[in-house]
Amino acid sequence: MLKPATSLNHIAMPTNNTAETYRFYTKVMGFKLKSAVREERVPSTGDETPFLHTFFALEDGSCMAFFDIAGEQFAGRSDGVPSWIRHFAFNVETYEELLSWKARLEENGISVLGVIDHEGIWQSIYFFDPNGLRLELTWQKRELEPEDTAHGEELVRQWIEEFNQKDADEIAGDATPEGAEPQDRQPETAPA
Ligand SMILES: [Fe+2]
Numbered sequence: 001m002l003k004p005a006t007s008l009n010h011i012a013m014p015t016n017n018t019a020e021t022y023r024f025y026t027k028v029m030g031f032k033l034k035s036a037v038r039e040e041r042v043p044s045t046g047d048e049t050p051f052l053h054t055f056f057a058l059e060d061g062s063c064m065a066f067f068d069i070a071g072e073q074f075a076g077r078s079d080g081v082p083s084w085i086r087h088f089a090f091n092v093e094t095y096e097e098l099l100s101w102k103a104r105l106e107e108n109g110i111s112v113l114g115v116i117d118h119e120g121i122w123q124s125i126y127f128f129d130p131n132g133l134r135l136e137l138t139w140q141k142r143e144l145e146p147e148d149t150a151h152g153e154e155l156v157r158q159w160i161e162e163f164n165q166k167d168a169d170e171i172a173g174d175a176t177p178e179g180a181e182p183q184d185r186q187p188e189t190a191p192a
Pocket of ligand 1: 089
């Protein structure tokens with residue numbers, strides 16, 4: 001049966017300046033440039049748009065990726081969504097590391113918000129990359145337990161009801177994508 005996607009491969013965002021982006025992600029954040037692709041044409045759409053696509057990897061191999069389009073300046077345009085909503089959060093392993101990262105970022109002239117406590121579970125700092133993307137470094141104090149999930153399901157159910165959103169039963173009752181099997185079920189063995 002169809003298994004849900006396993007992990008994050010990459011998130012792709014626009015950049016106006018690959019030099020600044022490269023410096024920030026490799027020299028400040030310590031990510032590794034994993035790969036880069038240069039094309040004259042967009043493979044998925046066929047548009048003639050010369051671009052450089054860069055991939056900066058975290059330790060687990062997942063990447064922050066960027067597109068720099070030749071001659072285009074579009075990163076950072078506001079669409080009215082508050083700047084705290086869209087952000088990318090990365091794990092650190094200890095609270096001490098979180099504090100060290102705050103200091104390191106500030107030494108690099110980056111202004112840092114926090115440490116902010118979330119629910120007694122996550123301790124986070126927030127800052128912006130050179131493209132205006134909000135980033136979060138977070139230390140998660142403990143594993144999430146079944147009670148956390150049950151609480152989350154209840155909040156989702158209440159929210160949907162309060163704001164009269166559609167498909168409430170489907171969303172709150174079963175988060176498994178249509179056609180997918182829950183992970184704890186054994187896949188059927190295909191006949192040899
Ligand atoms: Fe967050």
